[in-house]
Amino acid sequence: MDENAFHDWLITCFGKEQGDAVWQQISQLPDSIREQLLSQDPSTLPNPAEVQQLMNAFTVGGLNTVNEMQQTVQDGPINIKLAKSLALQRANADGSRTTVSAEEGAAVRKAMSEANLWLDSACEFAPPSGDPQALTRAGWVEGTLDAWAKFAAPIAASMGDALASVISERLGDSFNGEIAGMFAGPVPIPIPEGMKDPAQLIKLLGNTSFAMQLGHAAGVLSREVHGGFDQGIALLSNPAGALIAQNIEEYTASLNSNVEDSFGNISEEETAADAKTDKADADASAGEQHSAMDAQTEALFNEIVQPDPIPQDEVMTFLALREAAHARLFSAVPWLMPRFEALIGKYARGISIDLDAMEEQLRDAESLDPDSISNAVNLTKVGIPDTPEQREAMASIxxxxxxxxGWVDCVVWRAGMAHLPHIEQLTEMARRERATGGPAERTFESLLGLELRPKRMREAADLWSMITAADGPEARDAKWTHPDMLPSLDGGANGTAPNSQNPTDPPSGGNDWDAELSKLLGEEDS
Structure with a gap:
């Protein structure tokens, strides 16, 4: 690699002053090390834009001085400032709106108002205090990230302890010594005074790595989630919930685009078949009659079979129903979030780390960005297989x-079936998104190492519907009074739930869909 090219790369990454300073340090290295450094393929150097983003995030995250680093370690297992900085970078990128327009705000308020009105007759829980919000993607990050960090803290702390334990075993007595420096390839990186204790460095590594993973996950989800409860838990600081108008607008366009593409393919196939038939038909008059019949058939097909695009206000109201139902449940059941947190803590206590797998993930990182580096602390990639206690906690979660x-699906269907013409399609779409990995599934998998089975949610929705049909909404909602009163997904609701489906129950989708879902998940039917 040409020296001037490397010098220019340093300046592009760090600016003229700092780039020149780094170059001077490299120039003073022994010839053998400098030659080894310059012999690298220029294409392997990190993208300067990625380096700049990471450096900016580290600055915001308080990693500039030794005192800031020490304070970061003391503040907890996750560097929340760093995570928020990275998440906001992703949330604000590529056309994200920085404000909510008056029109969007009015649409959100109208949808949430209608949703709460309809839910009054479908469930016994009252709406929480406060007003629902209309958020930007960045607003969603700001409103949820502190709760994310609290929820994930037991996992992060256990990962840090496990990492320190593994490294201590490998280093032996050296772990109690002092680290004078580290190497990034052949380039020595001096360790400042006050951070040479290996235990401190490992804590800082874990703190920073998990923050990068959290920031990456939150940033990605900020562009996909529709509201504050899409992960299935209460993360938003506003208990009344919120909707992200821009994401709902793009989601609606995606839904209708998929429908148009599907029927467009059908029309193209029919047109091709008709052309072959017309060419083979030698009788001109018969061909005219055939064409007329084709036109009538196509008109009938479009009128009866081909669905109309789903209006955006209907999609928003459906999502508002889901948001408001979640908000009512978590507000009315005070033990629900603490229960989730306790189960996460139980799972976290058994975490073990495969250091070889972590090293491999870091070595295989394709670039210097949170997407690649966060894999190093992704429990699905570096965690040692679960203990029996962890499997028990995971099953409970x-x-x-x-x-x-399932409860949300049940009450949303009952609240909206008389008002939303496309509620069946929207409900099925939500279920299929879970099957392919929705926000809840990906959150628990990437951040907590838990691989959830969406099929259980479908079973739960059917169970709540049967309980409603047998005992009524009041008895159904009373089961949330205490964890011990909740129905079992394995044994039904006290053995009294009927097998027949009530006309007001959400469609179960039939055995064919369940079979396909099982194939997709690689499960056997239970």
Missing amino acids: ESLLALVE
Whole structure:
């Protein structure tokens, strides 16, 4: 690699003053090390824009001085400032709106107002205090990230302890010594005084790595979630919930685009078949009659079979129903979030780290960005297989989350079936998104290492519907009084739930869909 090219790369990354200073330090290295450094392929150097973003995030995250680093370690297992900085970078990128327009705000308020009005007759829980919000993507990050960090803190702390334990075993007595410096390839990186204790450095590494993973996850989800409860838990600081108008607008366009593409393909196939038929038909008059019949058939097809685009206000109202139902449940059941947190803590206590896998993830990182680096602390990639206690905690988390989402599906269907013409399509779309990995599934998998089975949520929705049909909404909602009163997904509701489906129940989708879902998840039917 040409020296001038490397010098220019340093200046592009760090600015003229700092770039020149780094170059001077490199120039003073022994010839053998400098030659080894300059022998690298220029294409392997990190993208300067990625370096700048990371440096800016580190500045905001308080990683500029030794005192800031020490304070970061003392503040907890996750560097929340760094996580928020990275998440906001992603949330504000590529056309994200920085404000909510008056029109968007009015649409959100109208949808949430209608949703709460309809829910009054579908469930026994009252709406929480406060007004629902209309948020930007950045506003969602600001409103949820502190709760994310609190929720994930037990996992981050256990990962840090596990990492320190593994490294201590590998280093032996050296772990109690002092680190004079580190190497990034052949380039020595001096360790400042006050941070040479290996235990401190490991804590800082874990603190920073998990913050990068959290920031990456929150930033990605900020562009996909529709409201404050899409992860199935209460993360938003406003208990009344919120909707992200821009994401709902893009989601509606995506829904209708998929429908148009599907029927466009059908029309193209029919047109091709008609052309072949017309070419083979030698009788001109018969061909005219055939064409007329084709036109009538196409008109009938478009009128009866091809669905109309789903209006955006209907999509927003459906999502508002889900948001408001979640808000009512979490507000009325004070033990629900503490229960989730306790189960996460139980799972976290058994975490073990495969250091070889972590090293491999870091080595395989394609670039210097949070997307690549966050894999190094992704429990699905570096965690050692679960203990029996962890599997028990995971099953409890999965069941509780399924009961929450199933209850929401049940009451949303009953509240909206008389008002939303496309509620069946919207409900099925929400379920299919879970099957392919929705926000809740990806949050628990990437951040907590928990792989949830969406099929359980479908089973829970059917169970709540049967309980409603048998005992009524009041008895159904009374089961949330205490965890011990919740129905079992394995045994039904005290053995009294009927097998037949009530006309006002959400469609179960039939055995064919369940079979396909099982294939998709690689499960056997339970």
